[in-house]
Amino acid sequence: MASDDLVxxxxxxxxxxxxGAVKVQPxxxxxxxxxxxxxxxxxxxxxxxxxxxxxxxxARVQFREIKTIDEAEKLKWEHLxxxxxxxxxxxxxxxxxxxxxxxxxxxxKAGSIGKVDQVIRSAASDLLVVGETLIPTVKxxxxxxxxxxxxxxxxxIEGMLPGEEAEEVR
Numbered sequence: 001m002a003s004d005d006l007v008x009x010x011x012x013x014x015x016x017x018x019x020g021a022v023k024v025q026p027x028x029x030x031x032x033x034x035x036x037x038x039x040x041x042x043x044x045x046x047x048x049x050x051x052x053x054x055x056x057x058x059a060r061v062q063f064r065e066i067k068t069i070d071e072a073e074k075l076k077w078e079h080l081x082x083x084x085x086x087x088x089x090x091x092x093x094x095x096x097x098x099x100x101x102x103x104x105x106x107x108x109k110a111g112s113i114g115k116v117d118q119v120i121r122s123a124a125s126d127l128l129v130v131g132e133t134l135i136p137t138v139k140x141x142x143x144x145x146x147x148x149x150x151x152x153x154x155x156x157i158e159g160m161l162p163g164e165e166a167e168e169v170r
Contacts, residue, residue, distance in 0.1 A: 005083060005084055005085070006041060006081040006082065006083060006084065007028075007081060007082055007083075007084050007087065007096060007098060008027055008079045008080070008081050008098070009026065009027055009028040009030070009033045009040065009080050009081065009082045010024040010025060010026045010027050010028065010033070010034070010040075010059065010079070010080040011024065011025050011027060011077065011078070011079050011080065012024055012042070012075045012076055012077065012078050012079075012080065013025050013058070013076065013077070014076055015069050015072035015073050015075075015076070016060045016072075017069070018068075018069050019062065019067065019068070019069070020062065020063070020066035020067050020068050020069060020071050020072045021051075021060055021061060021062040021066075021072065022060075022061050022062075022063070022066070022072050022075055022076075023058055023059070023060060023061075024058065024059040024060075024061050024080060025058060026057070026058075026059060027079075027097070027121070028082075029094075030087075030088050031054075031059070032088070033082055034049055034052040034059045034061055035049065035052065036049050036050060036051055036052065037049060038082070039082075039083075039086075040063075040080045040081065040082055041080070041081040041082070041083075042063075042075055042078050042079075042080055042081075043075075043078055045065075047063040047064070047065045047066070048063060048064045048065070049061055049062070049063060049064075050062045050063060050064045093145075095145060095147070097119045097126070099147055100116050100119055100128065100145070100152070101116050101117070101118065101119065102115055102116060102150075103115060103116050103145070103147075103150050103151060103152050104150055104151050104152070105128065105130045105135070105151075105152045105154055106151055106152070106153055106154065107154050107155065107156050107161075108143075108153070108154075108155050109155075109156075110156070110161060113130055113131070113133060113154075113156075113161060114130040114131045114133070115130065116128050116129065116130055116152065117129045117130065117131070119137075120134070124136070125137050125138050128142075128152070131162070132162045133156075133160060133161055133162065135154055135156065135160070140155075141154050141155060141156060141157075141160075142154055143155050
């Protein structure tokens with residue numbers, strides 16, 4: 001399958017234990033991607049999840065194909081991908097991170113402020129990175145996303161754009 005048919009769902013950040021389990025930082029909101037029986041790709045190789053447990057927000061994944069700590073160490077910093085066809089159904093206001101990258105961001109007052117460079121996951125909400133501007137992906141700021149038109153409409157408050165003075169809080 002072509003890389004267009006895949007979506008990145010996590011990154012291996014280290015090994016765990018002596019039997020080849022790995023620590024995975026999820027890059028998806030769909031944690032069922034790591035359920036036993038799930039098929040993920042690492043460096044183009046299909047691997048099946050044998051077991052998964054969680055520690056805080058990190059998955060501890062044992063793949064059927066990885067049996068030793070030496071094998072697990074070789075996978076450190078590799079991305080885990082899944083087939084797009086296996087994606088869960090998205091709600092109307094849910095989007096894949098990769099679909100937002102490159103979209104033009106328009107503010108109601110300032111007009112076009114640039115394109116989405118990346119999306120940063122954070123505890124409160126994901127952040128759209130548009131140049132030097134960070135925009136929380138909450139309804140207060142993100143008013144609409146039109147994938148077909150390639151546009152995200154936002155309504156920012158004073159001080160969010162570079163060079164603007166922030167509103168004084170009283």
